[in-house]
Amino acid sequence: MSIVLDTNKRGSVGEYLKEHTSKKAKIDISSSFFTIYAYDELKKTLDESDKIRFLFNEPTFIKRLETNQKEVKEFQLQMIQREKNISEFPLEIGLKNNLDQNQVASKCYQFIQSKAEVKSVISSGIIASSNISVKNTQGKEYLISGNGINFSLDGLGYSDRKRWDFNTVLTEKNIIEDYDSFYNSIWNNPSLVVDVKDKLLEHISNLYKENSPELVYFVTLYHLFNEKLVNMDDMAKIKERTGIHNTKVWKMLYNFQQDAAVGAIKKLELYNGCIIADSVGLGKTFEALAVMKYYELRNARVLVLAPKKLRGNWIGFKQNTKLNPLVDDRFNYDVLNHTDLSRENGYSGDIDLNKVNWGNYDLVVIDESHNFRNNPALKGKKTRYQKLMEEIIKSGVKTKVLMLSATPVNNRLADLKNQIMFITEDRDDAFKDNLFIDSIENTLRVAQYRFSEWSKLPKEDQTTETLLPMLDYSFFNLLNTVTIARSRKHIQKYYDTKDIGDFPNRLKPLSIKTEIDQKHKFPELNEVNGLISKLNLPIYSPLLYVMPAKMDEYEKLYEQVVKGGQGSFKQSDRERNLVNLMRVNILKRLESSVHSFKMTIERIKDKMDVMLSKIEVGLDYQVDIDDEIDDEEVDDLELGTKVKVKLKDLDIIRLKADLEEDKVALEYLLQVSSKVKVDDDAKLLKLKEQITDKIKHPLNSGNKKVIVFTAFADTAVYLYDNLSNWLLNEFGIYSGIVTGSQATKTNVPKARNDFEEILAHFSPKSNKTAVKQEIDILIATDCISEGQNLQDCDYLVNYDIHWNPVRIIQRFGRIDRIGSENKDIQLVNFWPNLELDEYINLESRVRNRMMMVDLSATGEDDLLNPESKNLKYRKDQLKQLQDEVVDLEDLSGGISITDLTLDDFMMSLDKYLKAHPGLLESYPTGIYGVTNINDKLRDDAHPGVIFCLKQKNFNEADKGQNSLYPYHLVYVKNDGSILVKNTNPKKILDIYKAICTGKDEIIKELVNEFNTETKNGNKMEKYTLLLEKAIFDIKGYIEEKGIKSLFRLGKSTILDNKVTGLNDFELVTFLVVK
Structure with a gap:
């Protein structure tokens, strides 16, 4: 006789078992699932039984065989899900959330251990359906069979969902005997089944046993990130085959740096690009070198694009010298300056630009990539951005792009967008399929708008906690995909650094203000600034003197249409901005040293004389800016030096009048600056005083080393000329100077006057070189403000304050590094002899006609006035730096990428999975x-x-x-x-x-x-x-x-x-x- 169970009646199968199973019954179950909550529901019935045989009718807990890799992976994922169903069957999650899993699992374990036998089929299809056979000591034997019976609450009928299964109870003796014979033939056949009782018990014990904190952490990470790691699995094996672990550069990396290098390689393989945005002092350069070596070992052609001032850093690592710590790795990459992309011919180092095969680079590394902006081009000419995108990344072989960037997002996301576009080859929908980001531009535009809204909040509310809920997670996904960014605090708090050492203790900065000269012969800064701000400087703006009738002709020649025709950028606008930059530059040189100021005034006056003489003899004029301004400021203008004007098209009367007016002002400034002699230079004398005190009272025992940074080579040479002999005669210590252009020399006997040799003599321990005589005082420009480890030194002087506070922090990062042997380090800043508000206002007045509009498509609601916002940021940040040394990501008014990315956790999980195969799955x-x-x-x-x-x-x-x-x-x-x-x-x-x-x-x-x-x-x-x-x-x-x-x-x-x-x-x- 057979009975059809009503599957829509709650507990249809389970309740039948409870009512019709006697004590000491023998029960055989075949099911693809076993859940602890099904046991808990039938606990009384099962505990009173004599014996249970449980057969998994789909492979579960069996040894995973090595066959076709794809089949194994698919099979494993299915089988792992069945194993997990013991505690995770979807319709039982409500019960688990009562946090009772621990006690249920414990009781289930005891039951299986004492009364159950458990086996699993080796392959699918041996038993098609699930069945429960009960042999009672009292009452009838019966068999429950059907297509919906599983040993789960749902299979027993205890879920709330509607069921349409056809489950029957069979009591005919011959049917039950036939089934028993069939079940036994499988149960007793070792070629069909395997005993998995120990595996099941082990799994259940994991449910209730006490777990270590570390294991719980990695189980959590596994669920959060495993799906993202699956894609990384196969390429990870390539790493071992290249031999990267045996290289010098790899062995020099700390554990967190190795994590960054591996993460960057994975991103380059998966997404074609990566931005390393680790904080200052964490070693981005060495992380990049490890990545480059990995690709060189795969016979890839590598190109490094660096700012001109940082070129020497990269050249040094490929030279065959004893001073190169990586000489054994035999690096073979090319190095070009950012500015070389604007040149059609000539040489960059030993590279003939006319013969470069731009489309044949497999990997391009861009240092300071945040400065690689998509600015409007001169008509008929490609910008550096366009050349890099079109001739290197898009053409020829498939090119991967590794970028090294500053950490803060700050108030511009346009720079981030430009960097991401290098990775995606300018495709806005590149991440549509894998990240569900329809438009990179829109994602960043929305994020920029939200960031702008956040920046309007009261200062005390501008925190990471208030920003994060405002941002869409598509922005986070984008950052996690393309960036690796860890802060100094992140490494200190969340990495084990006992084998590395810690960061040194930062003492409170010393802020020093001095007059220009001791005898007060030099005028007040406000008076000098008034003269500077009135300078016309026609030598930098000839188009402003073109006759009105000819102006259209020149504008059409040089005008650049931007933003899809919505606007234009005129050459006359560029020239107005250049004039303003020059005014700022003259003021900045005065802040640096009166000597540098005097030399600049002389050069400008000489150029005016040249222009006047050309007017006299009737020669046409071409703009020539030489090296008067920092690269990055001129880069923003994309000026080019090929803008020519015909003399006959100029308003000669007005031009000559402005030149003569400027000459009067310049001659006066030259006269008053010439009166300040070395012995009267108040700032130089104060520097000597500071150095003397440092030598006599070292911060760390026996350490006399000092770095003096200045923005200008003229100032650096002036300081070296007036300090080196005095230091040698007075204290018996040697000096050195490194600049990106004019001078690189030292007074160490027999030492070569080259970049690497001087740095090795100044910081031999960090450079892992042995020298007989060390340099103790190093004078440098920003050519070493990045990428150099000079942590032998513990005392850094900013002889002038850079307009961009980021540069100050980057400079300090040369000595503020993890693993330093120095307990304390000191930052000394020389400030202009003004209150900070007055100083900021002074500079802003000089910049008052700046009209560089943010032409990239950002979400800024104030596109016409970015400069005023920047002034506020600069003011807040400079105030901060007067009182404390801060990390780049902690500068006020910004948020850091390091607050937003989760990549570090994925790398930790990846490492743990390799060390513990099969555990977390x-x-x-x-x-x-x-x-x-x-x-x-x-x-x-x-x-x-x-x-x-x-x-x-x-x-x-x-x-x-x-x-x-x-x-x-x-x-x-x-x-x-x-x-x-x-x-x-x-x-x-x-x-x-x-x-x-x-x-x-x-x-x-x-x-x-x-x-x-x-x-x-x-x-x-x-x-x-x-x-x-x-x-x-x-x-x-x-x-x-x-x-x-x-x-x-x-x-x-x-x-x-x-x-x-x-x-x-x-x-x-x-x-x-x-």
Whole structure:
């Protein structure tokens, strides 16, 4: 006789088993699933049985055979899911979220150990359906068979969903005997089945056993990031084959630098590009060199594009000299300046630009890539940006692009967009399929708008915590895809640096103000500035003197249409800006040294004399700016030096009048500056005083070293000429000078006057070289403000304050480096003898006619006045630097990429997976760990729980809304308040890593405390309430995102996200923090 079970009646299968199974019954089950909650529902019936044989009718817990790699991967993923179903069957997640998994798993383990035999088929298709056979000691034997029976709450009929299965109960003796014979023939055949009881017990024990904090951390990371790591698997194996681990550069890298190099290689392979934006002093240059060596070992052609002032850094690493620490690696890359892309011919070093095969580079490395802007070009001429994009990246062989950039996002995302476009070959939809980002430009435009809104908040509210919820997660996804960015604080807090050493202690900066000269013969700065701001400087702006009738002809010749025809950029505008830059430059040279100021005035006056003489003899004129201005400022103008004007087209009367007027002012300035002699130079005398004090009272025992930075080579030469002999005679110490152009020399006997030799003599330990006599005082321009490790030194002087505060921090990064042997380091800044507000206003008046409009498509709401915003940023930042040494990412008014990227955690997970193969893939969820707070995290972490949850109702289209989607992290304090919201996963993961890494054993006293508190997991009400608080935090976030989507084009998400409570989430892990 057969009975059809009503599958829409709750518990149809389970209740039948409870009612019709006698004590001491023998039960045989075949099912593709086994869940602990199905056992819990049938606990009384199963515990009273005599014996159970359980057969997995799909391969589960069997040894994974090595066959075709793709088949194995697919098969493993299916089998791992069946193994995970023991605690994760979808319709049982609601139960697990009551945090009772621990006790249920423990009781299930005891039952299986004492009463069950468990086997699994080796391959699919041996048993088609799931069945339960019961042999009672009292009452009838029966067989339940059907297409929906599985050993899960759903299969037993305890879910709320409608079922349309056809399940029958068979009691005919002959049918049951036939089934028993069939079941036994499989059960007893070793070629068809394998015993997996120990594997099942091991898995269940993982559900209730105490887990180390580190394991819980990596299980969490696995669920958050494994999908992103799958693509990286295969190319990771290439790394071992290249032999990169055996190179000198690899062995020189610290652990966090190796992580960056590996991460960059993966991004280059997957996405064709990467931006390394690690903070100052963390060694971006060496990370890049490791990446370059990896590609050179694969026979790739590598090109480095560097600012002219940093060219020497890169050349040094490929030279065959004893002073090159990487000489054994035999680097073979080419080095060109950024400016070389504007040149058609001539030589750059030993490279003939006319013969370069631009399209044949496999990897291009761009140093200071944030300065590589897409500026409007002169008519008929390509900008550097265009040449790089069209002739190197898009043409010839497939070119990968590695960029080294400054860290802060600050108030411009246009620079970031330009860098990303190098990676995507200018395709705006390049990440549409894999990141669900339809438009890179729109993503950055929205982020820029939100950033601008954030920057309008009161200063005390401008924090990372207030910014993150304002940004769309498509922006985070974009950053995580293309950037690697870690801050100094990140490395200090979240990496184990005991083998490296720490950063030195920064003493409070010394701020020094002096007069120009001791005898006060030089006029007041305000008077001098008044003269400078009135200079016409026609030698830099001949088009402003073209006769009106001829102006259209010249404008058409040089005008550049921009923004798709919406605007134009005229050569006359460029020249106005150049004149203003020159005025600023003259003022900056006065701030640097009266000597540099005098030399600049002389050069400008000489050029005016040349122009006047050309007018007299009737020669045409061409603009020549030489090296009067910093590269990066001229770069913004993309001037070119080929702009010529015909003398007959100029208003000669007005031109001569302006030249003569300028000459009068310049002759006066030359006269007053010539009166200031070396012995009267108040600033130079104060520098001598500071150096004397440092030598006599070293910060660190025996360390006499000092670096003096200046923006100008003229000043550097002046200082060297007036300090080197005095230092040798007075103290018996040697000096050196390095500049990007004029002078590189030292008074060390028999030492060569070249860049590498001088730096090696100044900082031999950090350069790993042995020298007989060291240089103690180094005078330098910004040619060494980046990419150099000079941490033998502990005292750095900024003889002039650079207009851009970032440069000040970059300079200090030469000595403020991890692993320094110096306990303390000192920054000394020479400021103009004015109040800061007065100084800023002085410069802003000089710049008052600057009209460089931000021509790139940003979300700025104030495109016509970016300069005023920059002035505010500069003012706030310079004020900050008067009182403290800050990291680049901590400059006021900006936010750092390091606050936004999660790539570091993916690299940690990747490393852990390789060290523990197979562990995390099938590890159950719902697990917990107990940890404590490290001393250095006392301010960031508090007792409570970090929950990792997975949203059940989600769709792929929403992936762009959340960088962790469909996962959420929330940190809840014990009082129920939210310590870190789910909108700031970076901060939670930073804390998670710091309080778990290295704790690979359970902390027994904390676990005992937790078990006592919860009565071994039987009283979890407190933690269930905290879980509810976490879910309320997530619900609020989802609803807010849904409301925001109402105001966007396309379908709103507010109706799709049916998130109501606990049962809408799967508990992945929870970490109890004591």
